[in-house]
Amino acid sequence: MPRRHDPERRQRIIDAAIRVAGRDGIAGLSHRTVAAEADVPLGSTTYHFATLEELLVAALRQANEGFGKVLAELLPDGGRGDLAADLARALGEWLGGDRTGVELEYELYLAALRRPALRPVAAEWTDQAAALLARRTDPVTARAVLALMDGICLQVLLTGGSYDEEYARTLLTRLIP
Amino acid sequence: MPRRHDPERRQRIIDAAIRVAGRDGIAGLSHRTVAAEADVPLGSTTYHFATLEELLVAALRQANEGFGKVLAELLPDGGRGDLAADLARALGEWLGGDRTGVELEYELYLAALRRPALRPVAAEWTDQAAALLARRTDPVTARAVLALMDGICLQVLLTGGSYDEEYARTLLTRLIP
DNA sequence: AACCGTTGTGTACGCTCGTACACATGGGTT
DNA sequence: AACCCATGTGTACGAGCGTACACAACGGTT
Secondary structure, X not given: OOOOOOOOHHHHHHXXXXXXXXXXXXXXXXXXXXXXXXOOOHHHHHHHOOOHHHHHHHHHHHHHHHHHHHHHHHOOOOOOOOHHHHHHHHHHHHHHXXXXXXXXXXXXXXXXXXXHHHHHXXXXXXXXXXXXXXXXXXXXXXXXXXXXXXXXXHHHHHHOOOOOHHHHHHHHHHHOO | OOOOOOOOHHHHHHHHHHHHHHHHOHHHOOHHHHHHHHOOOHHHHHHHOOOHHHHHHHHHHHHHHHHHHHHHHHOOOOOOOOHHHHXXXXXXXXXHOOOHHXXXXXXXXXXXXXXXXXXXXXXXXXXXXXXXXXOOOOHHHHHHHHHHHHHHHHHHHHHOOOOOHHHHHHHHHHHOO
């Protein structure tokens, strides 16, 4: 009976949940699949997260934190360049390579549509992102830019199309006064 | 054994699936729940739709058709007024009352993120909506407006916030040249 | 009228699921 | 050193699931 007294058990389970959701989607999440991925017994996942929704909340929060760091690096405090171009380029990099991570983060985010428990976390995320963007523009524009970028990403991801950076830059420029 | 030889059996099942998904979300869809809602035996749903994904495709297509009609009425061919104001008002009406239908349509639409089989249907929908919008503006702007409206709706639906029509009108005005 | 393929029906199998619960263990407190 | 509670483990139960399949009924074709 190895690994008794595992002080990072909880974190290990969250990481496993993110891997499972990235591979099989939220639909693939269950106490058992997460337990197997984390290599812990079934009872351990149910002990730390009584319901799957609790686990989802923790996973979404962690995914948001990771992406927040990326965004913070992209938007250093003193930046002064062409914001629209910077954002369009960032979207291109984000959507360019392997989309597994992108799909995971969007799926967790969109899950809030049907799960009220996730909505506060989703709101935290948009607030945080808007605050970061507001370092380069006004708050109203920041939220608008977020909305437009969400919409552009969705059009690409949902229809299976390809991302056009020049197109995105043009539209963002229109929106930023 | 009533209702043998039911020529509208297939349609009845699709309608039932939409009701179930509206009430319990896509997660609540199963051959059995749909069969119960449609008041047909289990074998009947599996006969007409071998997989749940087939049923999802049919449901999404039908939901899109309904919403397309609404949009077509909103954007009559000869319209000449303030497009941004019209769209902002339409969003307000759509999001204003009971959001069950809104959530259903978005959930079906967003399901394409993880289900490639739904992506062509999602693409059909955006193409159709863009074509309708293009009667009042240019094609590029039409797609941009769609993206922004999607993003605004998501911010409202995902964070549990309220819709601000004046805010939406302002942003749409910026985007429409 | 005979036939046959589409459509409709009922049931059973094996699987995964959430949940519950009894028991083991070990570290921190007293 | 004794104790206790948070933590960890293993197993079992009942429910719902997709799927498969044998059989029934019906309508169009011949």
